[in-house]
Amino acid sequence: MNEIPETLAASVAIARDIAQNVTARHAESDDRDARWPAETMRALQDAKLTGLTAPRDVGGHDAGMLGLVVISEILSRESASAGLCFAMHCVGTAVIAAKATPLQRDRYLAPIARGEHITTLALSEPGSGAFFFYPAASLTRTPHGFTLDGTKSFVTNGSHADSFVVSTAPLAGEGEEGQFNCVLVDRASEGIEWMDAWQGFGMRSNDSRSLRLHGVQLPGDNLLGAVGDQLWYIFEVVAPYFLMAMAGTYLGVAQAAFDEAREHVGTRRYAHSGELLGAAPVVAHRLGEMWAQLASVRQLTYAAAERGDTNAPDALTYILACKAAAGEAAVNIANEAMTLCGGSAYRDNSRVARLLRDARASHVMAPTTDVLKTWVGRTMLNLPLL
């Protein structure tokens, strides 16, 4: 399956319009200035596309993993940072929606569907790094709810998000080792301290900042799910939605890099010979390899999303594999585009240079490529992932 289903046609048309008329216009300067993509996010909110993964009964699209892949790719072709900001909001929305209480639907999901609220995931910590499922942030009970303390790193959407899905260690005496909790934290909460502004090698305009939480007071209603079922969140919602969102994002980077390469080798003619660059067999060969990698990763990613949306028994293996494959495709195809496009691509802040810098984040964003491939192998051997 490689075609976009009819059910997504309206959302795709809106996303393409925003990507081409808003995102593309700001991509280069946002990257240069490490500026959050405010115009794209505003346009997505105004078009209610920020409700992509919110349930229908609050006004959302409930577009599932395939919808998330397709729209993330469209935005990421123009700006991977903007695609990532949108994607992390959608993953956060799916996590809230998975077991939302009526209050959480009213306070978070309904405003998200109306385009009035941006959320995001704050899982990573300096201590556990790539192993984000072992948080150390502490949650303690109080007469009115909880107190939250800890440090979170790389919070995409950073201070621009209205709420954060924050993971914590188990409540004292109420969980087993390896379990954790997820809570919702509002931006306006007292005790939130933002660290230095984000200055990334790539993905520069997504405000992925560190966040300190000093005794943040939370009402009991802000716990997601019940104590003890949070591992369920990781493997049923957080990981699948996150991995599909990242696969879509890096597919967009790979497609954009391929397009740049094809355009250059298909139009560059040498003055001395009149020959087209793409007519050189080795150049056409390299372009052909890039296309084949892109096409096969797209097939794998769409197949993974379809399986995830229908709860197919082998969905997890496909989902783990496709984020690793999309990341590798983005890095390889952007790197090849840098070679094929020559000096014009190598200049400071060219589009290809930005794509290559953005692509490199794929191998750093957990679960990372090596870890994912190991997990795919373990599913083949019927071994537990962790």
Ligand SMILES: Cc1cc2nc3c(=O)[nH]c(=O)nc-3n(C[C@H](O)[C@H](O)[C@H](O)COP(=O)(O)OP(=O)(O)OC[C@H]3O[C@@H](n4cnc5c(N)ncnc54)[C@H](O)[C@@H]3O)c2cc1C
């Ligand atoms: C642009 C960007 C945006 C991000 N956005 C978010 C966000 O919104 N929310 C969030 O929670 N987090 C986010 N992250 C964090 C990210 O997902 C990673 O968790 C984090 O970058 C990795 O932590 P670390 O730098 O401490 O890596 P380390 O833990 O130091 O790992 C370094 C490398 O070693 C690898 N490694 C470690 N152990 C093994 C092993 N046993 N075998 C093989 N390889 C191994 C890792 O996979 C990694 O590639 C973001 C990161 C980036 C770069």
